[in-house]
Amino acid sequence: MSETLLVIEDERLLGAELCAELASSGWDAVQAFDLAEAERFLFERNLEPLVVLSDMNLPDGNALDLLEKVRKRGIGGEWIFLTAYGGIPESVRALKLGAFDFLEKPCELERLQIVVAGAARSAQAQRRLSDEERQRGNRYGPEAFIGRSQAAADARDMLDRLSKVPFSGLLITGETGTGKGLMARIIHNVGPRASGPLIEVNCAALPRELMEAELFGHEAGAFTGAKGRRRGLIEQANGGTLFLDELGELELDLQAKLLKAIEDHRIRRVGGERELEIDLQIIAATNQELQKRVADGAFRADLYHRLAVFRLEVPALRDRKEDLEDLLPVFIKEFNARSGQRVETVPPSVWSRLAAYDWPGNVRELRNLVERCVLLADGPVFPERWLYLGESESEGRSGAVVQDEDRLCLPLDGTLSLDDMECAILAEVLRRNAENVSQTSRVLGTTREKLRYRVQKYGLKTSD
Numbered sequence: 076m077s078e079t080l081l082v083i084e085d086e087r088l089l090g091a092e093l094c095a096e097l098a099s100s101g102w103d104a105v106q107a108f109d110l111a112e113a114e115r116f117l118f119e120r121n122l123e124p125l126v127v128l129s130d131m132n133l134p135d136g137n138a139l140d141l142l143e144k145v146r147k148r149g150i151g152g153e154w155i156f157l158t159a160y161g162g163i164p165e166s167v168r169a170l171k172l173g174a175f176d177f178l179e180k181p182c183e184l185e186r187l188q189i190v191v192a193g194a195a196r197s198a199q200a201q202r203r204l205s206d207e208e209r210q211r212g213n214r215y216g217p218e219a220f221i222g223r224s225q226a227a228a229d230a231r232d233m234l235d236r237l238s239k240v241p242f243s244g245l246l247i248t249g250e251t252g253t254g255k256g257l258m259a260r261i262i263h264n265v266g267p268r269a270s271g272p273l274i275e276v277n278c279a280a281l282p283r284e285l286m287e288a289e290l291f292g293h294e295a296g297a298f299t300g301a302k303g304r305r306r307g308l309i310e311q312a313n314g315g316t317l318f319l320d321e322l323g324e325l326e327l328d329l330q331a332k333l334l335k336a337i338e339d340h341r342i343r344r345v346g347g348e349r350e351l352e353i354d355l356q357i358i359a360a361t362n363q364e365l366q367k368r369v370a371d372g373a374f375r376a377d378l379y380h381r382l383a384v385f386r387l388e389v390p391a392l393r394d395r396k397e398d399l400e401d402l403l404p405v406f407i408k409e410f411n412a413r414s415g416q417r418v419e420t421v422p423p424s425v426w427s428r429l430a431a432y433d434w435p436g437n438v439r440e441l442r443n444l445v446e447r448c449v450l451l452a453d454g455p456v457f458p459e460r461w462l463y464l465g466e467s468e469s470e471g472r473s474g475a476v477v478q479d480e481d482r483l484c485l486p487l488d489g490t491l492s493l494d495d496m497e498c499a500i501l502a503e504v505l506r507r508n509a510e511n512v513s514q515t516s517r518v519l520g521t522t523r524e525k526l527r528y529r530v531q532k533y534g535l536k537t538s539d
């Protein structure tokens with residue numbers, strides 16, 4: 076896929092010649108005529124060039140000042156300076172700022188190509204390193220999917236197998252909070268694409284009109300508000316993995332575009348003319364019965380079959396409660412380490428209440444519960460009073476959630492997690508609007524998609 080190279084040159088003819096020469100060797104060359112324009116490309120339009128080829132002295136200042144700003148913002152890419160005068164003091168400053176090389180004007184085209192190719196290799200290596208660094212914190216293998224149940228063991232076995240085969244599509248199904256996202260991260264991290272990026276997208280979190288540009292990217296002016304060119308998430312995931320969470324929420328026309336991208340290994344940015352080659356694996360997750368949506372015509376059968384060649388089904392926690400015995404100590408350890416607490420023992424009464432509960436929010440709910448209890452513990456014993464398990468116990472808690480006709484008061488004393496608060500607010504607003512999703516989303520100033528996602532996440536009741 077062609078990478079972007081920014082030429083900053085006020086001599087229009089020279090700039091155009093350089094762009095043409097570099098475009099002939101596959102670069103997507105973009106020209107800025109002064110520093111202000113270059114700054115807009117870099118800071119407002121997120122151009123992300125791999126290489127910048129810049130004149131040193133421009134009508135509105137010295138390019139080293141721009142390079143300094145770029146470095147301060149942590150923007151990568153290699154810079155090559157074109158200079159006729161490049162005095163020693165400037166060269167020293169340029170090298171301190173990490174300039175890649177200098178080219179004297181007028182420069183030979185052959186030398187230009189050699190220096191630019193070297194800069195591109197160096198910038199690509201830097202990109203890989205920073206991607207790896209970003210992901211190092213969460214590198215894990217199949218053993219990170221904890222649980223002693225047969226279902227958890229089968230899942231680990233499948234994760235291991237899948238990470239060894241070069242699949243292009245995989246579908247993970249399961250209720251909210253069962254660990255679908257965790258599985259996707261494991262497969263990426265132990266598979267052959269681990270050194271590439273892992274890009275996660277929640278298809279329910281964005282309104283339809285933004286989703287297409289998010290996924291496929293756009294060219295400048297492709298639609299009202301499209302300020303500059305933007306690489307889409309599919310393009311960003313090139314060489315790695317694209318994780319599409321809540322795939323069932325993707326609109327039908329975008330499903331068709333996605334299928335085409337998977338089959339042709341090509342995409343076109345919104346408003347773009349050129350096709351860009353892509354090479355990535357797609358992991359999709361859904362907590363809906365996708366087959367039923369296919370039967371209802373709400374989900375394309377061809378995309379479903381393309382992705383469901385490999386399928387992983389994660390059972391609900393209530394169907395593998397023996398996993399609690401492994402999950403609970405791990406989460407306690409995690410939150411002890413984070414908070415400096417030292418919770419060590421779990422009383423039998425707590426164990427029996429956890430085992431009797433049916434966990435509608437699955438492992439996520441358990442993790443949130445452990446976070447709350449560890450943070451609020453007064454000593455080494457896991458505190459039973461902060462369990463708040465399910466509806467029967469939420470009455471104790473709802474004493475704290477005060478309601479009257481037009482307001483809802485939530486305690487800020489740590490007894491409710493952010494998720495608990497969001498759930499309480501949504502449940503109450505839904506109740507006041509006859510459980511109607513459209514009406515409730517209007518009242519809350521959000522989209523139906525976003526609301527529906529949260530309704531499913533918290534298992535709330537609606538009239539739909």
Ligand SMILES: Nc1ncnc2c1ncn2[C@@H]1O[C@H](COP(=O)(O)OP(=O)(O)OP(=O)(O)O)[C@@H](O)[C@H]1O
Pocket residue numbers: 219220221222249250251252253254255256257258320360362402438439442532
């Ligand atoms: N078997 C497991 N072992 C360890 N941690 C787990 C396990 N299953 C889930 N988790 C943890 O529980 C939390 C919720 O999991 P995750 O986000 O992967 O669920 P999900 O199925 O993708 O949910 P959603 O459908 O709502 O996106 C995460 O913090 C995850 O790391």
